[in-house]
Amino acid sequence: MNLYRMDLHIHTVLSPCAELDMGAPDIITRCSEENIDLIAITDHNSALNTEALVRASADSGVEVICGLEVQSSEDIHVLCLMPNIEKARTFEEWVSERLPHFRNRPDKFGDQFVIDENNKIIDEYEYLLVQGIDATADEVVEKIGSFGGISILAHIDRPAYSYVAVLGMIPESLEVDAVEVSGHLSSEEALKWLEMAGKRPVIRSSDAHTLKDISLQKTTPALLEKPCFEELALALKGIDGRKVLCPWGRASPLGHF
Amino acid sequence: MKIRDILEKLEGVTIYVEAGENVEIARGFAGDLLSFVMGSAPERALWVTIQNHVNVAAVALLKEVPLILLASGRIPSPELRDQCQREGIALASIEMDSFEVCGRLHAMGVRNGSKG
Numbered sequence: 001m002n003l004y005r006m007d008l009h010i011h012t013v014l015s016p017c018a019e020l021d022m023g024a025p026d027i028i029t030r031c032s033e034e035n036i037d038l039i040a041i042t043d044h045n046s047a048l049n050t051e052a053l054v055r056a057s058a059d060s061g062v063e064v065i066c067g068l069e070v071q072s073s074e075d076i077h078v079l080c081l082m083p084n085i086e087k088a089r090t091f092e093e094w095v096s097e098r099l100p101h102f103r104n105r106p107d108k109f110g111d112q113f114v115i116d117e118n119n120k121i122i123d124e125y126e127y128l129l130v131q132g133i134d135a136t137a138d139e140v141v142e143k144i145g146s147f148g149g150i151s152i153l154a155h156i157d158r159p160a161y162s163y164v165a166v167l168g169m170i171p172e173s174l175e176v177d178a179v180e181v182s183g184h185l186s187s188e189e190a191l192k193w194l195e196m197a198g199k200r201p202v203i204r205s206s207d208a209h210t211l212k213d214i215s216l217q218k219t220t221p222a223l224l225e226k227p228c229f230e231e232l233a234l235a236l237k238g239i240d241g242r243k244v245l246c247p248w249g250r251a252s253p254l255g256h257f
Numbered sequence: 258m259k260i261r262d263i264l265e266k267l268e269g270v271t272i273y274v275e276a277g278e279n280v281e282i283a284r285g286f287a288g289d290l291l292s293f294v295m296g297s298a299p300e301r302a303l304w305v306t307i308q309n310h311v312n313v314a315a316v317a318l319l320k321e322v323p324l325i326l327l328a329s330g331r332i333p334s335p336e337l338r339d340q341c342q343r344e345g346i347a348l349a350s351i352e353m354d355s356f357e358v359c360g361r362l363h364a365m366g367v368r369n370g371s372k373g
Contacts, residue, residue, distance in 0.1 A: 074308070074310070136310070138310075159292075164292060165290055165291075165292045165293075166289075166290055166291060166292075166308075167291050167308075167310050167312045168291030168292050168294075168295055168312050168315065168316050169291075169312060169315065171311070171312065
């Protein structure tokens with residue numbers, strides 16, 4: 001088993017709130033420089049730029065998982081990682097059918113560019129992507145499971161857009177695969193949130209909206225056979241020696257690291 | 258003021274879990290972000306919210322809420338209904354939005370807990 005570094009929450013120029021430096025080759029180059037092995041592309045409510053990132057990553061040593069950051073009807077953010085582009089696109093259809101038809105105003109909210117692997121603009125997404133879809137967070141988690149995807153409650157430490165902020169606590173019965181805590185927190189700050197996660201695996205990510213947000217310090221270590229979706233799925237369940245290690249080391253009540 | 262009297266005076270109410278005959282409330286609170294409600298709601302206050310997740314019952318229990326009033330016609334999830342039934346927390350839905358409901362309640366003399 002090998003130790004790999006993962007950042008499973010990265011935006012691209014498709015997210016209106018992301019900077020225009022978040023192009024396909026640019027993200028891959030930055031991750032490569034930071035020695036990050038496995039990333040997930042998770043734009044708000046859309047997977048339209050995942051193909052560009054997968055193509056741009058060819059022969060780079062950086063592996064890309066196709067995902068989305070879904071915003072629920074209660075404004076809770078849930079990361080959804082899918083086994084391949086096809087599944088991501090089919091899941092995306094389910095999401096976009098539930099997205100309110102409120103048009104984006106690029107001057108107010110920012111551009112929503114669909115790009116290819118060379119940053120050529122193919123399209124601009126018409127409706128504002130940062131809106132709650134017509135499905136609750138619990139329904140989104142269940143739907144991700146039915147697609148064979150990985151569901152992760154995003155940045156539970158944040159005062160907005162987090163499951164804990166909106167719903168107070170994470171029910172035992174919620175079948176979510178992992179919980180994300182913001183990458184910038186110190187060990188002391190993270191401790192409270194690690195306890196809140198209970199027995200669920202905790203990951204740390206950059207939630208990068210600009211290139212300099214991406215850094216090795218905001219990654220999660222994992223023991224995998226190779227960096228890919230299938231191995232990550234095993235690691236989150238702790239199967240066959242695969243394991244997601246606590247990003248905050250000794251601060252973990254689970255005693256990893 | 259008795260919960261039953263309050264609900265009787267408001268229009269467009271659907272009751273899901275009845276209040277006990279003589280249960281009274283002294284104050285009110287409105288909020289939808291449950292962490293915020295846990296942190297800042299006074300105890301034993303009537304709670305106006307649009308949040309209909311089962312966790313609402315847990316927060317209500319913590320804050321000894323005698324009545325949850327779901328504004329904007331929100332229908333409680335079956336889990337929330339069951340949990341309120343089990344815990345003896347009155348639960349009702351009302352057609353008006355939170356702003357209107359709070360206005361009516363205030364006019365009836367219900368105040369926020371910080372002012373008693």
